Amino acid sequence: MPGEFDIYGVFIPSLLVWMFAAFLITSGARAVLTRVGFYRLVWHRSLFNLALYAIILGGVVALAPSLQS
Numbered sequence: 372m373p374g375e376f377d378i379y380g381v382f383i384p385s386l387l388v389w390m391f392a393a394f395l396i397t398s399g400a401r402a403v404l405t406r407v408g409f410y411r412l413v414w415h416r417s418l419f420n421l422a423l424y425a426i427i428l429g430g431v432v433a434l435a436p437s438l439q440s
């Protein structure tokens with residue numbers, strides 16, 4: 372597992388790439404949850420979104436080594 376990605380000579384930390392991927396997935400999940408009306412059941416939307424992002428980021432980081440093999 373590389374510590375960073377080389378994109379045209381610019382070294383980008385792998386965690387930054389994983390965070391961006393988790394952000395994109397979370398944005399899609401938030402759009403779906405809004406359309407379904409799930410947020411009517413949530414007490415604090417911002418805390419829920421933060422927890423959702425943390426869970427998705429953990430999943431992306433956990434799956435990243437298996438994707439590189």
